[in-house]
Amino acid sequence: MDYRIIQSPSDGALDIITRRMGMSQSATQEFRQYDAIGLIQGKLIDMVYVADLAEKAAGIIAVDIRGSCPQNMILLALFGDTSSVETAISDIKQKMKKSRGSD
Amino acid sequence: MDYRIIQSPSDGALDIITRRMGMSQSATQEFRQYDAIGLIQGKLIDMVYVADLAEKAAGIIAVDIRGSCPQNMILLALFGDTSSVETAISDIKQKMKKSRGSD
Amino acid sequence: MDYRIIQSPSDGALDIITRRMGMSQSATQEFRQYDAIGLIQGKLIDMVYVADLAEKAAGIIAVDIRGSCPQNMILLALFGDTSSVETAISDIKQKMKKSRGSD
Amino acid sequence: MDYRIIQSPSDGALDIITRRMGMSQSATQEFRQYDAIGLIQGKLIDMVYVADLAEKAAGIIAVDIRGSCPQNMILLALFGDTSSVETAISDIKQKMKKSRGSD
Amino acid sequence: MDYRIIQSPSDGALDIITRRMGMSQSATQEFRQYDAIGLIQGKLIDMVYVADLAEKAAGIIAVDIRGSCPQNMILLALFGDTSSVETAISDIKQKMKKSRGSD
Amino acid sequence: MDYRIIQSPSDGALDIITRRMGMSQSATQEFRQYDAIGLIQGKLIDMVYVADLAEKAAGIIAVDIRGSCPQNMILLALFGDTSSVETAISDIKQKMKKSRGSD
Numbered sequence: 001m002d003y004r005i006i007q008s009p010s011d012g013a014l015d016i017i018t019r020r021m022g023m024s025q026s027a028t029q030e031f032r033q034y035d036a037i038g039l040i041q042g043k044l045i046d047m048v049y050v051a052d053l054a055e056k057a058a059g060i061i062a063v064d065i066r067g068s069c070p071q072n073m074i075l076l077a078l079f080g081d082t083s084s085v086e087t088a089i090s091d092i093k094q095k096m097k098k099s100r101g102s103d
Numbered sequence: 104m105d106y107r108i109i110q111s112p113s114d115g116a117l118d119i120i121t122r123r124m125g126m127s128q129s130a131t132q133e134f135r136q137y138d139a140i141g142l143i144q145g146k147l148i149d150m151v152y153v154a155d156l157a158e159k160a161a162g163i164i165a166v167d168i169r170g171s172c173p174q175n176m177i178l179l180a181l182f183g184d185t186s187s188v189e190t191a192i193s194d195i196k197q198k199m200k201k202s203r204g205s206d
Numbered sequence: 207m208d209y210r211i212i213q214s215p216s217d218g219a220l221d222i223i224t225r226r227m228g229m230s231q232s233a234t235q236e237f238r239q240y241d242a243i244g245l246i247q248g249k250l251i252d253m254v255y256v257a258d259l260a261e262k263a264a265g266i267i268a269v270d271i272r273g274s275c276p277q278n279m280i281l282l283a284l285f286g287d288t289s290s291v292e293t294a295i296s297d298i299k300q301k302m303k304k305s306r307g308s309d
Numbered sequence: 310m311d312y313r314i315i316q317s318p319s320d321g322a323l324d325i326i327t328r329r330m331g332m333s334q335s336a337t338q339e340f341r342q343y344d345a346i347g348l349i350q351g352k353l354i355d356m357v358y359v360a361d362l363a364e365k366a367a368g369i370i371a372v373d374i375r376g377s378c379p380q381n382m383i384l385l386a387l388f389g390d391t392s393s394v395e396t397a398i399s400d401i402k403q404k405m406k407k408s409r410g411s412d
Numbered sequence: 413m414d415y416r417i418i419q420s421p422s423d424g425a426l427d428i429i430t431r432r433m434g435m436s437q438s439a440t441q442e443f444r445q446y447d448a449i450g451l452i453q454g455k456l457i458d459m460v461y462v463a464d465l466a467e468k469a470a471g472i473i474a475v476d477i478r479g480s481c482p483q484n485m486i487l488l489a490l491f492g493d494t495s496s497v498e499t500a501i502s503d504i505k506q507k508m509k510k511s512r513g514s515d
Numbered sequence: 516m517d518y519r520i521i522q523s524p525s526d527g528a529l530d531i532i533t534r535r536m537g538m539s540q541s542a543t544q545e546f547r548q549y550d551a552i553g554l555i556q557g558k559l560i561d562m563v564y565v566a567d568l569a570e571k572a573a574g575i576i577a578v579d580i581r582g583s584c585p586q587n588m589i590l591l592a593l594f595g596d597t598s599s600v601e602t603a604i605s606d607i608k609q610k611m612k613k614s615r616g617s618d
Contacts (some may be wrong), residue, residue: 002457010467012474016460016486019476041457044168044178045105045144048116055113062115064122065456074119075456147271147281148208148247151222158216165218167225177222250374250384251311251350254322261319268321270328280325353580353590354517354556357531364525371527373534383531414560422570424577428563428589431579453560477559487559 001042001096003089007082009037017077020065031063031079038078038085039065040092047076050092057091058084104145104199106192110185112140120180123168134166134182141181141188142168143195150179156198157181157191207248207302209295213288215243223283226271237269237285244284244291245271246298253282256298263297264290310351310405312398316391318346326386329374340372340388347387347394348374349401356385359401366400367393413454413508415501419494421449429489432477443475443491450490450497451477452504459488462504469503470496516557516611518604522597524552532592535580546578546594553593553600554580555607562591565607572606573599 006013017037018028038060040050051062058080065075078088109116120140121131141163143153154165157179168178181191212219223243224234244266246256257268264286271281284294315322326346327337347369349359360371367389374384387397418425429449430440450472452462463474470492477487490500521528532552533543553575555565566577573595580590593603 002455004457004461006461006464010464010474012467013460013464016463016474016476039457039460041455043105043144045107045142048119048142048178049107049109051119052109052113052116055115062113062119064119075460146208146247148210148245151219151245151281152210152212154222155212155216155219158218165216165222167222249311249350251313251348254325254348254384255313255315257325258315258319258322261321268319268325270325352517352556354519354554357528357554357590358519358521360531361521361525361528364527371525371531373531414558416560416564418564418567422567422577424570425563425567428566428577428579451560451563453558487563 001040001046003093004039005085005089006037006039008035013037017065020075021063031061031077034079034081036080036082036085038080038089040076040078040089041074042076044074046096047074050096051076053092053095054078054088058088060084060088104143104149106196107142108188108192109140109142111138116140120168123178124166134164134180137182137184139183139185139188141183141192143179143181143192144177145179147177149199150177153195153199154179156195160191160194162187163191207246207252209299210245211291211295212243212245214241219243223271226281227269237267237283240285240287242286242288242291244286244295246282246284246295247280248282250280252302253280256302257282259298259301260284260294264294266290266294310349310355312402313348314394314398315346315348317344322346326374329384330372340370340386343388343390345389345391345394347389347398349385349387349398350383351385353383355405356383359405360385362401362404363387363397367397369393369397413452413458415505416451417497417501418449418451420447425449429477432487433475443473443489446491446493448492448494448497450492450501452488452490452501453486454488456486458508459486462508463488465504465507466490466500470500472496472500516555516561518608519554520600520604521552521554523550528552532580535590536578546576546592549594549596551595551597551600553595553604555591555593555604556589557591559589561611562589565611566591568607568610569593569603573603575599575603 014032018031021028040047047064054060054062060078060080063077065077078085117135121134124131143150150167157163157165163181163183166180166182168180181188220238224237227234246253253270260266260268266284266286269283271283284291323341327340330337349356356373363369363371369387369389372386374386387394426444430443433440452459459476466472466474472490472492475489477489490497529547533546536543555562562579569575569577575593575595578592580592593600
């Protein structure tokens with residue numbers, strides 16, 4: 001699983017993300033106003049689980065970044081203010097280490 | 104094969120799942136009311152087999168989560184109340200260990 | 207190569223299969239009435255060969271389960287009564303062991 | 310590289326092939342009347358090279374079997390009478406062993 | 413992660429890039445006038461991070477080169493004058509070595 | 516990286532190439548009249564770089580062969596007379612050995 005936190009994201013970075021949200025361009029506008037974006041990339045099954053963890057733990061909106069042609073691996077974007085995103089990412093790291101969930 | 108159980112799933116987690124169901128958005132509404140979601144990710148051939156096992160063993164609806172562009176690996180969601188989902192996942196783990204079905 | 211036999215398949219399992227047949231939904235109806243489904247997953251080249259073997263050996267209809275976006279690996283479904291499907295799968299296993307067909 | 314020869318192909322095998330030809334269904338009709346089909350699966354670059362070899366060496370039509378969403382690996386079908394197909398496949402095996410063409 | 417810098421790019425090279433920008437052909441015209449193109453290929457999560465780095469460090473526009481069917485790996489093009497592109501690529505190399513961001 | 520040179524290409528080989536050019540069928544006609552085709556298969560980032568090298572070094576047109584659904588690896592076709600194509604391929608081999616461009 002890969003993690004990145006981007007603070008005050010640039011236009012180019014936001015374009016790459018919002019073009020893959022599977023929403024109309026106007027619907028993606030609200031996501032351009034958050035302070036920070038946490039990015040997590042992993043298996044689809046884990047990303048669903050992580051989205052649930054993130055939204056329950058902090059003031060965060062989780063969106064998957066892949067549009068209409070999903071693959072095995074997807075990218076999850078966590079939008080929020082900087083400290084919420086940092087807390088969420090660090091919580092997720094801890095919880096995912098405890099529960100592997102594979103056979 | 105990977106397994107996860109999500110209880111009282113958040114909106115973000117449900118969005119990721121329902122957007123990949125290959126149904127109209129209204130048809131996915133009923134799936135937002137279940138207590139728990141069991142997630143299983145594996146090879147297409149095994150997921151068909153597992154969907155059959157799950158639906159025969161417990162009060163569960165099995166849906167594949169991939170939309171219109173299926174790949175080699177797919178994600179299966181088992182919707183039901185918490186105990187049915189837990190029983191189904193644990194039954195499936197046992198049965199899949201016994202029957203490998205590959206050459 | 208992976209093999210599975212499903213007897214009296216559940217609705218969820220049949221949905222996963224028929225939604226990937228690349229036919230109209232009404233055209234898939236007839237396939238819901240067979241006793242058993244044999245599933246075989248492998249390389250496209252082998253699945254064409256296996257479909258030919260299956261249809262020549264027993265009272266079986268072979269359909270590939272991938273819809274409009276085929277990949278390297280495809281899933282073949284053999285529809286028929288239980289004994290025909292079992293015979294077909296066992297014949298195919300034997301014949302594929304004898305003839306590797308790769309360089 | 311994988312090879313298979315199918316003689317007097319069954320309807321199911323022909324359906325899998327012709328549905329991936331990227332032609333209208335009527336345009337695929339003529340390909341259902343050949344005695345034999347040679348199948349070769351490999352890298353796109355090699356399959357273009359092999360198609361050229363096959364058509365220059367024998368009374369054979371070479372078609373690629375992937376439809377509109379090509380991947381790295383494609384399947385090439387050589388249509389002709391049984392002996393032409395057998396000769397072409399055996400010629401190709403020899404020539405491909407001599408010239409690797411990779412760095 | 414792979415890097416390349418192309419100076420005064422040829423028409424063929426520009427065609428390959430602009431056809432994968434997911435923009436109308438006229439919208440891609442302005443990108444044909446830069447002195448140099450920096451290319452970086454890597455995981456989607458890293459390319460979002462790198463696009464942000466590049467746009468904050470130098471007079472550079474970052475665009476992802478994949479069109480409408482994104483995969484796991486994407487190609488990022490950095491447009492600018494030669495020295496800006498060279499500086500950006502060398503900055504990115506350094507920063508990506510320091511922060512791995514995976515678990 | 517894989518290389519092939521095809522002289523006086525057959526119709527089947529030309530069909531496989533031109534159907535993946537992402538142009539109208541009429542626009543591909545002019546490419547059927549060259550003496551030789553050089554084929555190079557590799558990573559997208561390298562193929563953009565190679566297309567630039569080829570077009571600057573010799574009387575050659577470089578086209579990428581993948582149509583509308585590009586993947587990680589693409590195939591580049593170099594159209595020209597036989598000696599131009601041979602020179603271009605041999606130049607590219609040399610230059611690509613010197614500059615790896617990965618980290």
